[in-house]
Every structure is written in C-alpha cells, then in structure tokens.
Amino acid sequence: MLRADEQLNQFETVLAFFATFVLDSALVQQIMRWDMAVLRESPWYREIEQRGRREEILSNIEMSLEAKFGRDGLEFMPQITQISDFERLKAILRSIVVANTIEEVQQVL
Numbered sequence: 001m002l003r004a005d006e007q008l009n010q011f012e013t014v015l016a017f018f019a020t021f022v023l024d025s026a027l028v029q030q031i032m033r034w035d036m037a038v039l040r041e042s043p044w045y046r047e048i049e050q051r052g053r054r055e056e057i058l059s060n061i062e063m064s065l066e067a068k069f070g071r072d073g074l075e076f077m078p079q080i081t082q083i084s085d086f087e088r089l090k091a092i093l094r095s096i097v098v099a100n101t102i103e104e105v106q107q108v109l
Contacts, residue, residue, distance in 0.1 A: 017045060050086070057089045064096045065105070072102055079109060 012032065019028045061080055065073030073096075083089055095108040 054084070054086060054089065057086070057093060061089065061093050061096065064093060068096060068099070069102045069105070073105070076105065076109060 016028055016032045019031075058081060062074065062077055065076060080089070080092060083092070092105075092108055096105055099105045099108075
C-alpha cells in the first residue's frame with residue numbers, strides 16, 4: 001500500500017529503519033524486499049548510530065573513571081558529557097586507562 005500511494009511511499013524507508021530496532025535486519029530486508037544498504041546510507045541512520053556510539057563511549061568513560069578513581073573521578077563527567085567529538089572522547093578514555101593519577105586525567109581534559 002505504501003508503494004502504491006505517491007504521498008506515502010517515502011514512509012517505507014522510515015518504517016524499515018525503525019523495524020531494525022526490534023527485528024533482525026535480514027528479516028526486515030526480506031519483508032521490504034530491498035537492500036538494507038540503502039537504509040544504512042541514510043542520514044538518519046548515521047546520526048542515530050553516531051549517537052549510540054557516543055553514549056556507549058560516555059558510559060565506558062564513566063565506568064573507567066569510577067573504577068580507577070572512585071567518586072572523585074566522576075566529578076569530570078559533567079565536563080566530559082559536553083564533548084561531542086568522538087575522537088576526543090576516545091582519547092579521554094585512553095588517557096583514563098593509562099593514567100596513574102586523577103591529575104593526569106585532568107590535564108587531558
């Protein structure tokens with residue numbers, strides 16, 4: 001029905017995208033009868049994927065700070081969560097892993 005209606009045919013991609021959150025991508029591909037590469041190339045998909053990667057690394061930073069420096073390490077999180085550059089976040093995580101003191105982490109920030 002979506003494909004037949006010119007006003008609704010654009011929703012097919014959006015619906016397929018959201019379906020991948022609850023169904024296996026191969027199943028969605030089979031149902032939609034088109035290559036999921038089209039969906040993965042969409043700006044929405046990339047933005048959501050980047051947000052997920054950022055949230056994951058922020059979680060790793062938070063766990064690492066707490067594991068290594070206790071509650072004192074968590075004081076950096078408000079500052080770190082303001083950073084949007086993924087490469088900088090990765091560098092911060094690496095610095096936490098190799099740092100011997102909380103001051104060394106503070107210098108990286």
